[in-house]
Amino acid sequence: MPDPEIDAIRAILAASPRAADLAERRARLDGFGALYPTAPDIRIEPIIAHGVAAEWTTAPGADPARVLLFLHGGGYVSGSIASHRHMVAEAGRQAGARTLALGYRLAPEHPFPAALEDTLAGYRFLLAQGFAPHRIALCGESAGGGLAVAALVSLRDQGTPLPGGTWLSSPWVDLRMQGASMDSKAAVDPLISRGYLEELAAAYLHGADPAGPWCRRCTPTCAACRRF
Numbered sequence: 299m300p301d302p303e304i305d306a307i308r309a310i311l312a313a314s315p316r317a318a319d320l321a322e323r324r325a326r327l328d329g330f331g332a333l334y335p336t337a338p339d340i341r342i343e344p345i346i347a348h349g350v351a352a353e354w355t356t357a358p359g360a361d362p363a364r365v366l367l368f369l370h371g372g373g374y375v376s377g378s379i380a381s382h383r384h385m386v387a388e389a390g391r392q393a394g395a396r397t398l399a400l401g402y403r404l405a406p407e408h409p410f411p412a413a414l415e416d417t418l419a420g421y422r423f424l425l426a427q428g429f430a431p432h433r434i435a436l437c438g439e440s441a442g443g444g445l446a447v448a449a450l451v452s453l454r455d456q457g458t459p460l461p462g463g464t465w466l467s468s469p470w471v472d473l474r475m476q477g478a479s480m481d482s483k484a485a486v487d488p489l490i491s492r493g494y495l496e497e498l499a500a501a502y503l504h505g506a507d508p509a510g511p512w513c514r515r516c517t518p519t520c521a522a523c524r525r526f
Contacts, residue, residue, distance in 0.1 A: 324376040331381035347423035351401035357391035364395035371440025373498035409504030432462035443469025473508035
């Protein structure tokens with residue numbers, strides 16, 4: 299049975315094909331986000347979280363002691379606070395918590411481990427602000443979901459108290475692209491293809507091993523670890 303919501307997404311994607319130019323790709327994704335305006339009752343506060351651009355969003359009635367730390371998608375090369383603002387704000391509303399979206403650095407200008415460093419810095423910012431670890435949920439969509447998993451591994455290996463939970467939406471956790479559905483669903487997937495993911499992974503990893511332990515490369519030398 300046809301799904302009208304999926305059909306609507308397909309129509310949006312077809313009306314704005316992915317460009318070859320990276321700047322145009324980034325503008326395209328932000329443009330998709332602009333199709334879903336943030337509700338007028340959401341309070342928005344841009345901040346710098348231990349050197350990382352970030353944004354608080356708060357819905358009425360949100361518990362100030364609980365927070366969702368959100369990492370946007372975009373294949374590590376695009377996406378932004380703006381592209382996912384509506385999604386983040388409404389997730390916070392449903393969770394009854396504040397949200398902090400991180401504008402982590404993007405590849406290819408800032409390849410691995412820059413995004414991971416920024417995520418660790420954002421998490422430690424929340425700890426420094428007095429949030430109890432069990433009151434923090436680490437959240438991510440697509441590449442942001444994979445980044446959240448990498449951050450959890452890094453925090454565990456560093457002995458840092460872990461967040462109370464995670465919420466991952468279609469997380470990209472295998473940069474080796476071993477999943478069979480990448481090929482079996484190629485004809486019906488309107489957004490993702492093997493070749494495109496291979497391009498994104500190469501830009502982000504910049505020669506790093508996609509199967510390696512995420513934190514050993516940046517501990518103890520990574521900026522986020524040295525800073526705290």
